[in-house]
Amino acid sequence: MGTESLKYPLSESAAETLFAASGRRLADITTEAARASDLKMEDVQISADTLRAQAEVALQAGYPQLASNLIRAAELTAVPNAEVLRMYNTLRPGRATYVELVALADSLEMQYHAPECARMVREAAAVYKTRDLLQK
Numbered sequence: 583m584g585t586e587s588l589k590y591p592l593s594e595s596a597a598e599t600l601f602a603a604s605g606r607r608l609a610d611i612t613t614e615a616a617r618a619s620d621l622k623m624e625d626v627q628i629s630a631d632t633l634r635a636q637a638e639v640a641l642q643a644g645y646p647q648l649a650s651n652l653i654r655a656a657e658l659t660a661v662p663n664a665e666v667l668r669m670y671n672t673l674r675p676g677r678a679t680y681v682e683l684v685a686l687a688d689s690l691e692m693q694y695h696a697p698e699c700a701r702m703v704r705e706a707a708a709v710y711k712t713r714d715l716l717q718k
Contacts, residue, residue, distance in 0.1 A: 588639050592632065600635060603627035603659065630656040650698065657696035673706060675715040682717075683707035 589595040597609035604624035615621050633656035641649040658666060672678045672686055684707055691700035710716050 588635055588642070590639050590643070592635055592639065596635060600632045601629055602632075603629045608632070628659070630659040633659065654696075654698050654702065657690075657694065657699050660694045660696065661690075673703065675710065676717055679717050680707055680711050683710065 592600060593608055598607060600608045602608065602611060602625050604622060604627070606625045611621065611625055615625075633652050637649040637652035637656065640646075640652060661669070669686060669690075672682065678686070683703060687700040687703035687707065690696040690703060
């Protein structure tokens, strides 16, 4: 899909070409389908491609920070929920050493192909080190 065709809301401008995490077209996720109990949990979970499309819309509208957040969210769709919670706890101040934070960033980049998330964790590790927020 060309980025020139993306407009907010995506449910109107790209419902035929974007898919839920299940692979179901957005156009097929309707209130009628919900009433008929024809939707699964994966049908209402956003896909990485949809998040990237939303990031493109945000970028076109002049919201680069929002676009960056959506790109990181797209990357995190590949990470199991339990692992996201573990990472969240690791990133809390005082919970990890510098080495552990760098290892987390490496895991994000290598195992989950999430370079923007990895970059943010490395940045956090550097800030934690500077501000004495690492595990003692």
